[in-house]
Amino acid sequence: MEGVTWTGFSAVLRARQSKRCFLDRPVSRRVLEKVLRAAAHAPSTRNGQPWQVAVVSGSSRDALARRLCADFDHGLEPKPDYPNRPARPDETTAARAREAGAGVLRAKGIAREDRAARRTHVRDNLRFYGAPVEMIFHLPADAPPGLFLEMGLFLENVMLALVACGLGSCPQYSVAGHADSIRDELGLGADRLIVCGLAVGYPDESMAVNRFRPRRAVPAEYVQWHGRQPPETGSAG
Numbered sequence: 001m002e003g004v005t006w007t008g009f010s011a012v013l014r015a016r017q018s019k020r021c022f023l024d025r026p027v028s029r030r031v032l033e034k035v036l037r038a039a040a041h042a043p044s045t046r047n048g049q050p051w052q053v054a055v056v057s058g059s060s061r062d063a064l065a066r067r068l069c070a071d072f073d074h075g076l077e078p079k080p081d082y083p084n085r086p087a088r089p090d091e092t093t094a095a096r097a098r099e100a101g102a103g104v105l106r107a108k109g110i111a112r113e114d115r116a117a118r119r120t121h122v123r124d125n126l127r128f129y130g131a132p133v134e135m136i137f138h139l140p141a142d143a144p145p146g147l148f149l150e151m152g153l154f155l156e157n158v159m160l161a162l163v164a165c166g167l168g169s170c171p172q173y174s175v176a177g178h179a180d181s182i183r184d185e186l187g188l189g190a191d192r193l194i195v196c197g198l199a200v201g202y203p204d205e206s207m208a209v210n211r212f213r214p215r216r217a218v219p220a221e222y223v224q225w226h227g228r229q230p231p232e233t234g235s236a237g
């Protein structure tokens with residue numbers, strides 16, 4: 001396809017990493033609109049396009065961050081609208097989660113036994129890691145699993161499009177733990193389900209945490225080949 005190269009495409013894929021520290025630099029509405037328009041090219045069953053996203057910036061962003069941090073400071077238990085992992089994750093998944101979590105803390109210079117600093121890190125999620133924009137992705141309250149799949153396609157497109165505009169992001173299930181407060185702050189009804197947040201801004205690349213790259217599994221760990229695959233014929237890279 002014209003204009004599309006494997007090198008360019010894979011560079012965008014690899015450049016998308018979760019960013020957890022942002023510059024104090026606003027993001028223009030024009031750029032955000034461009035990103036969201038492009039992201040909406042995501043496929044969906046019979047073109048239903050079930051995704052909705054609240055783009056929260058300026059004083060609304062500050063008010064939302066204040067509200068979620070107040071929840072946290074008052075010891076409110078997170079109460080997301082849906083679970084994001086099995087009750088008993090398999091050991092491989094659990095080990096990866098431990099490794100990624102430890103890596104983020106290490107990159108932030110937080111020792112494992114420093115409970116206060118770890119708590120501050122968790123709270124940092126609720127101020128969107130200092131990002132000037134927080135996106136809140138939501139679905140109908142009765143969304144079946146298929147709609148979450150379609151939201152995921154849209155969300156990844158948003159994250160990749162942000163990269164192509166020089167922006168960074170961090171998806172945030174932690175934010176969805178405050179679904180009731182989010183609905184209240186944003187005027188969303190009980191008929192909306194909060195899927196996740198996305199911190200968006202210009203990443204501060206001088207911070208080590210923004211260079212942390214959790215290890216990826218190799219295909220042998222997640223691919224099952226069936227049948228015979230022919231040898232390479234084209235130039236697919």
Ligand SMILES: Cc1cc2nc3c(=O)[nH]c(=O)nc-3n(C[C@H](O)[C@H](O)[C@H](O)COP(=O)(O)O)c2cc1C
Nearest residue numbers: 016017018100125170171172173174175196213214
């Ligand atoms: C749906 C979803 C929710 C996530 N929630 C959080 C979160 O609440 N806080 C956070 O710091 N990272 C969160 N992450 C980021 C993951 O930790 C990250 O994607 C993973 O470790 C892989 O790292 P990478 O994104 O840098 O490639 C989330 C990612 C996804 C896809």
